Amino acid sequence: MDSHKNTIKFLGTGGARFVVSRQLRHSGGIWCCFNGKNILIDPGPGTLLRCLASRPRLNPESLDTIILTHRHLDHSCDANIMIEAMTGGRVRKKGIILAPSDALSGHEPVVFGYLQEAVEKVEMLRAGSTYTIGEEVKLITPLRHRHSVETYGLKFILGEKEVSFIADTAFCHDIVEQYDTDIIILNVVLYEHPVHSTIEHLDYKDCRKIIEIIRPKMAVITHFGLTMLKKKPWKLAEQLSLETGVQVIAAHDGMNLNI
Template sequence: MTKLVFLGTGGGRFSTIYQIRATGGLYLMDGVNMHIDPGPSAAHQMHCVDLDPAKTDAVLVSHCHPDHYTDAEVMIEGMSRGGLKKRGTLLASRSVLEGSQLHGPAISNYHRSLLDRIEMASPGGSTEIDGVKVRFTSTRHSDPTGVGFSIETRDGLVSYVSDTELDERVAREQEGSRLLILPLTRPWGARIPNHLCTEDALEFVKAVKPEMAILTHFGAKLIHAGAEKQASMIEKGTGVRTVAAHDLMSVQLGKVIRIHRSGS
């Protein structure tokens, strides 16, 4: 059974600076263990739910903003057993690996040397991690080299969209998702460039029609407005079950999708 743990549900500058919600990323276990977007607090959050970084097989970094990458080197040290064993895979955007305009690079040569495999994630591409296919999807964001990750788990397609504006092509690339994980930064009526607000997320969910949508990456204003309230607006407008994630919430994908509110 595929299992996911939300190690953080905050996103954007102020949520991250003040840790109003944690920003540790998403952990996916499907025979292979993947840590997606380990931002600030990832190591601490792993400790809180007894997840062992030494058992992670791959670190995936969608783009080069601090709420997505700052704990990546720590997690690479974990995968490589403190640097004693060359081990693990890193999949990351061009900005994270090589640098792009104002962004990155974000992984030191030392940490690169600890890894077994490093692959650049570009939209339209794909790869496999121990037999699990990962597709790289497009985003429209202030890091133009950013990607989303669509993972073909044994329990269906799980799509982690990553930071983006509402865009027809981005939505189209998530088609067939059983679980759609959407970054909702702003509440209803408070759109800013490069991110989704609630009315945009509603259109996104309507276009993809997943079995379930899970919202995460909440900005400070959205947290103040109430994440559950935004989720119920989306659910009402789309007919798709929509959940506002909580820190350390876990999800089990079997015949049905089960949500556990906290802990593993």
């Protein structure tokens, strides 16, 4: 990827257990190149393979930071192998890991202890905290999401540009207030919630509500579950664009986005 551009590559756009276990969409997470820093978000199953199969090929040893928004398998399964690759097989101490506390410690930490020792810095994500990646990338985790495990969305400040990643969550009005940026990327797992559902994910109506209120310059929907795939996300994106007047794009596996 061109290190002189701010670029987002969707290594995978599948979300939730059935899409991921059947690999109806890949689950490799998102690779960002922001102000010359390579950042990998949510390395789910198959991330290493998707990097090596990418054209042009993405070199895991060029990574500067790996971020887990939360510990669920479709967001973290390849975290350890990607850390191993980032550090050249632990030959050199390199890179940053950013993750919630329950992904780094406790009864079943996602990131192995010996790999936490292989990087330059490990930081726990916390609500309302700010992190720096190099000198020109600032990351804010505005609030803890409403999800079954400790989960945080991401707000990147890139000079005059701001990009938000709205991770898995139930809808709440705080999300609208905290992710008011020109570009928003939303995990939209469900087309609609089943009756009496307690599933803590955004559905299509939640997504439309967020876009209508924030009115970003661009919204990208991704992380699709079965019901979203059945409704054809690209058609839903076209519908959202017409309904809201905002440019809405449905991400697809391998898609590059220049911002």
